Amino acid sequence: MATKGERILEVRDLVKHFPLNQGIVFKRQIGAIKAVDGVSFDLDRGETLGIVGESGCGKSTLAKVLMALERPTSGSVMIDGKDIGRARGGELKRMRRNIQMVMQDPYTSLNPRMTVGDIIGEPYDIHTEVAPKGDRRRKVQELLEVVGLNPDHINRYPHQFSGGQRQRIGIARGLALQPEIIVCDEPVSALDVSIQAQVINLLERLQNEFDLAYIFIAHDLSVVRHISDRVAVMYLGKIVELGKDTEIYDKPAHPYTQALLSAVPVPDPEGREQRERIILQGDPPSPANPPSGCRFRTRCWKAQEICAEEEPLLQIREGTAHESACHFAETHDVVHVG
Amino acid sequence: MRKATTDTLPAEGGLGNEPLLAVEDLHVEFHTRPGIVRAVNGVSYSLNPGETLAVLGESGSGKSVTAQAIMGILDMPPARVPKGEIRFRGTDLLKLSDEARTQVRGQRIAMIFQDALSALNPVFTVGWQISEMFRVHRGMNKRDSVKKAIELMDRVRIPAARQRVNDYPHQFSGGMRQRIMIAMSIALDPEVLIADEPTTALDVTVQAQIMELLAELQRESNMGMILITHDLGVVADVADKIAVMYGGRIVENAPVHDIYASPAHPYTKGLLESIPRVDLKGQDLYAIKGLPPNLLDMPTGCAFHPRCPYRQDNCVTDTPPLYEISGTRGSACHYWREVLDGDQG
Numbered sequence: 001m002a003t004k005g006e007r008i009l010e011v012r013d014l015v016k017h018f019p020l021n022q023g024i025v026f027k028r029q030i031g032a033i034k035a036v037d038g039v040s041f042d043l044d045r046g047e048t049l050g051i052v053g054e055s056g057c058g059k060s061t062l063a064k065v066l067m068a069l070e071r072p073t074s075g076s077v078m079i080d081g082k083d084i085g086r087a088r089g090g091e092l093k094r095m096r097r098n099i100q101m102v103m104q105d106p107y108t109s110l111n112p113r114m115t116v117g118d119i120i121g122e123p124y125d126i127h128t129e130v131a132p133k134g135d136r137r138r139k140v141q142e143l144l145e146v147v148g149l150n151p152d153h154i155n156r157y158p159h160q161f162s163g164g165q166r167q168r169i170g171i172a173r174g175l176a177l178q179p180e181i182i183v184c185d186e187p188v189s190a191l192d193v194s195i196q197a198q199v200i201n202l203l204e205r206l207q208n209e210f211d212l213a214y215i216f217i218a219h220d221l222s223v224v225r226h227i228s229d230r231v232a233v234m235y236l237g238k239i240v241e242l243g244k245d246t247e248i249y250d251k252p253a254h255p256y257t258q259a260l261l262s263a264v265p266v267p268d269p270e271g272r273e274q275r276e277r278i279i280l281q282g283d284p285p286s287p288a289n290p291p292s293g294c295r296f297r298t299r300c301w302k303a304q305e306i307c308a309e310e311e312p313l314l315q316i317r318e319g320t321a322h323e324s325a326c327h328f329a330e331t332h333d334v335v336h337v338g
Numbered sequence: 339m340r341k342a343t344t345d346t347l348p349a350e351g352g353l354g355n356e357p358l359l360a361v362e363d364l365h366v367e368f369h370t371r372p373g374i375v376r377a378v379n380g381v382s383y384s385l386n387p388g389e390t391l392a393v394l395g396e397s398g399s400g401k402s403v404t405a406q407a408i409m410g411i412l413d414m415p416p417a418r419v420p421k422g423e424i425r426f427r428g429t430d431l432l433k434l435s436d437e438a439r440t441q442v443r444g445q446r447i448a449m450i451f452q453d454a455l456s457a458l459n460p461v462f463t464v465g466w467q468i469s470e471m472f473r474v475h476r477g478m479n480k481r482d483s484v485k486k487a488i489e490l491m492d493r494v495r496i497p498a499a500r501q502r503v504n505d506y507p508h509q510f511s512g513g514m515r516q517r518i519m520i521a522m523s524i525a526l527d528p529e530v531l532i533a534d535e536p537t538t539a540l541d542v543t544v545q546a547q548i549m550e551l552l553a554e555l556q557r558e559s560n561m562g563m564i565l566i567t568h569d570l571g572v573v574a575d576v577a578d579k580i581a582v583m584y585g586g587r588i589v590e591n592a593p594v595h596d597i598y599a600s601p602a603h604p605y606t607k608g609l610l611e612s613i614p615r616v617d618l619k620g621q622d623l624y625a626i627k628g629l630p631p632n633l634l635d636m637p638t639g640c641a642f643h644p645r646c647p648y649r650q651d652n653c654v655t656d657t658p659p660l661y662e663i664s665g666t667r668g669s670a671c672h673y674w675r676e677v678l679d680g681d682q683g
Contacts, residue, residue, distance in 0.1 A: 054541035054542070054543060054544075055512075055541055162629050164629070192396040192397055192568065192630065193396060193568055193569075193570070193609055193612065193613060194396060194608065194609060194612055194625075194626040194630070195629075196612070196613075197612035197613070197623040197624065197625040197626070198625040198626075198627075200614070200623055201623055201625050219541060219542065221542065221616050222571070222613065222614045222615055222616040223614050225614060225615075225616055226614030226623065227614075249616065249617075259543060260542060260543060261616065262546075263542040263543045263545065263546035264542055264571065264616045265545075265549075265569065265571030265572045265574060265575045266571055266574060266575075266615060266616060266617055267570040267571045267573075267574045267598065267610065267613055267615060268574055268598055268615075269574040269575075269577075269594045269595050269598050270595070270598070270599075272574065272575055277546060277550075279543075279546055279547055279550055280543045280546075280547070282497070283511045283513060283514070283544070335616055335617045336617050
């Protein structure tokens with residue numbers, strides 16, 4: 001077993017394109033949706049990497065590729081030194097034990113015809129070596145207790161639980177195989193505000209208890225700041241800024257990150273007139289036909305000629321301590337007043 | 339029992355001392371097979387021209403049902419309004435005849451819904467749907483009404499309105515669809531605009547665009563706006579005053595600055611402490627324990643008592659009225675003084 005702080009996930013130049021076909025009998029490819037287009041990052045044991053971005057930026061596709069639910073077009077996803085994107089058969093099955101997922105919608109991600117015990121215990125049917133048959137019921141009850149549900153409710157059905165409790169069931173299922181990495185795709189966005197905090201606190205407690213590493217995908221920047229150690233900001237299939245949470249939130253360098261952060265409403269009316277707001281014009285371009293050079297240049301107020309010609313690489317730039325992909329990167333605090 | 343109806347339309351012009359819209363002790367219940375669901379239990383609030391009232395609450399708190407009662411779009415049955423008044427410029431809308439109500443709905447009180455894609459008709463062009471307002475309510479002909487539709491699309495800043503007027507809803511992005519909804523709602527210059535979670539389905543940058551647009555339209559026309567939301571951030575950004583709802587009741591109302599600085603109800607206090615903030619790091623998230631109440635089986639006394647850290651014996655038996663804290667503030671908690679003090683300490 002690996003020790004704390006050790007690298008357990010390495011993503012390099014990951015690309016996922018979905019082909020766009022035309023014709024019914026004679027299909028030909030006329031283009032591709034570039035959902036994920038060259039993404040690289042690392043994840044250490046016990047660490048949380050937050051991934052933020054708007055709808056269509058490729059963050060959910062990224063999650064699917066990490067889980068090997070989609071094959072990457074190119075690039076690699078190394079988990080403990082092995083590439084899950086190229087693994088097949090028994091090897092893939094073994095690797096999947098190590099990376100599990102918690103889904104967004106607790107209403108549709110649980111089978112309504114299965115009892116909670118069957119839902120949480122289903123991973124053991126596939127990975128029989130983790131829990132021998134006679135041991136499963138006890139294991140499932142342990143898991144229920146770990147996520148704060150009553151172990152006696154093992155024979156209930158999902159509809160007998162509230163949204164927050166269902167999300168706990170989803171988390172228990174994710175924990176069943178004792179993975180090292182859990183990919184959480186918008187785990188709290190379907191929940192009521194007073195329930196969100198319960199689930200966030202649960203995820204943090206489980207992380208400390210089991211030394212889990214999280215990939216935490218969300219569009220809510222406040223939630224991501226709360227839970228993440230590092231944050232990656234995605235725009236149109238690429239990471240435009242990557243760094244420690246304090247770097248990203250207090251010293252954002254990429255114009256898109258600044259616009260995104262300035263748009264987040266702060267639950268405090270004091271100084272609301274003084275807060276700086278960068279209102280972006282228009283919508284993100286289509287990932288089937290992204291702009292040349294920097295993808296953000298069509299909505300950027302700093303755009304110059306070079307932005308259309310040369311693609312800015314994700315690297316540490318002058319005057320900043322973390323990586324950003326902008327020719328004119330400059331730190332600028334937009335979150336705090338005064 | 340059917341109430342007498344009247345055809346007298348609400349007056350126009352000056353308001354005197356009367357608020358633009360006043361909801362008084364409104365009750366709404368739904369008769370369903372498992373029993374009577376009391377969704378709204380005595381809600382009162384008022385709105386003045388140019389003012390923004392935020393109604394804050396979680397799912398099932400009755401915030402949307404109250405709005406639907408104001409609009410007169412509740413399905414009756416199963417819904418029933420056993421008690422209460424909705425006074426618009428002094429006239430009780432609940433006593434109006436159906437015809438007179440139709441004159442008010444859409445023209446003088448308009449509404450924006452959360453999900454623009456399902457609120458728009460997929461088989462008609464957006465231009466047709468916007469211009470319908472003018473044909474139906476103003477008796478305009480087709481050409482003039484479409485011209486007005488283009489003007490409105492410009493006003494809500496849809497780029498290339500003239501070219502896009504004949505497009506269908508699915509050809510627009512989520513933010514643009516919400517702009518179309520807003521165009522329809524402001525078409526007839528309403529005096530009250532009810533926005534029910536207008537940005538919940540949208541990305542943050544688009545949310546900022548839409549909220550800015552709404553604020554601007556409000557400044558131009560001096561509409562009163564009721565913003566229904568669960569997002570404490572959005573409320574802090576735009577509201578003048580807030581009504582917090584829980585279990586079909588208003589548990590706290592206050593001007594926006596007071597409520598964030600010193601909440602006077604344990605539920606509001608818990609909510610404010612339970613949300614992570616983008617400008618702070620390392621705060622501990624307080625989680626309100628337990629679950630929102632089941633409307634079929636409401637707790638006795640104060641609906642919040644099973645989840646409340648301030649609970650005393652009388653909370654289980656006595657339903658707290660909305661105690662007046664000051665002229666503009668109220669809290670439905672027997673121990674609002676302790677809640678206020680606890681915040682200072």
